[in-house]
Amino acid sequence: MSLMLTPSQTVGPFLAIGLPWPDGPFVVPEGTPGAISIGGLVLDGAGAPVPDALVETWQAAPDGSFAHPDDPRGPGPGAAGFRGFGRCPTDRDGRYQIITLRPGALPSGDGGTQAPHVDVSVFARGLLDRVVTRIYFPDEAAANAADPVLAAITADDRRATLIAAAVPGSGPGAFRFDIRLQGGRETVFFDV
């Protein structure tokens, strides 16, 4: 039996009615030991902030496990209070931020290793379908160099759009990841 898919439509300008959760940005509860923040701006092709976007994240636990039956390695211990999923609408200045734990590295299908990463979906008025990107970490140079997804993006300036920046003066746990929907420094988006 094969059914035809339901097409995507834009999330529109009024997603704030139905989609934000009070605890959405907290992949782990605030104050969790080892918690990090990842945040930044969503920008349009003119460099203007996008104040009506929704950023969602999905990632492995610090031990590289997923609480999901389709992980053939089985469930790992994970981390207390860790949901894996984050959801944050942008504010009037186009800002989002999630609080999470650093994901672990993952085996890739070809025997290699994927560097620690966070999968991201962005929804917004003007986007007829979600766009998908990935956040990698700036202090994982060796792992990033061996990552097959990053390696497939040969242009340095394009690959750089996928790597978060440490926020100066904010300690080791604060990362900035801007998402440029369009333009010369357009973020790399993936077809998954």
Add this chain to the structure above:
Amino acid sequence: MSTELPPGPAGLVLPSYRRPAGVHPALDFPAYRSSLLRAPKRPPVPLAQGLTEVTGPLLGAERVRSADADLTTGHGGEPLGERIILTGRVLDSGGRPVPDTLVEIWQANASGRYAHGVDEHDAPLDPNFDGAGRCMTDSAGRYRFVTIKPGAYPWQNHLNAWRPAHVHFSLFGRAFTQRLVTQMYFPGDPLFAQDPVFNSVPDPAARERLIARFDLGTTQPEWALGYQWDIVLRGREATAFEAEQPR
């Protein structure tokens, strides 16, 4: 039959999800004015589905109350408008139901006004309607909402532009690859022909799949009109393991 998966080249056998060729709108669709500065200009980079993509959040039950599926209650009185029952199944393209998955909806009120500060349409708000609902699918993948039929409303996309009446839907499925946000429309709407959002779906047959079906069997006498709308998410390919099983 053993449920143990044979090790692949890396000891890792993952499901994979069929790619939705030709179904979803192109992001770059100038007739929809909001896309002009927001749609990426570069083609997306193909990403091999790995552990992060074939897993996904299995959540929602703890954040849904049964009352959340009835948008007509929970306020001081009943909202104005045509009461409707909106129900259907969430399936994957293999025809399998998607049980226990979170469905979130939001919509305008009966006069075509959203309960949101950005909506400047000169139509009345309804103090008894905020337009947000959520529920979990049951073991057969079925969802069910009670709400009111949303009104059409004007927008600034082009001269005399009006959105057909619609309800926004958000679905998770069971994997990151299955995530879907879409809109459900009502049958016979005269506004379809001039709506760039509806018509952004390239295949006319796929557009039809966004339209609910009026169903007298779902309609409750003396109380509410019934609509049925099934939602189909990306399905899993047969794994190499399944394909190798004797028939």
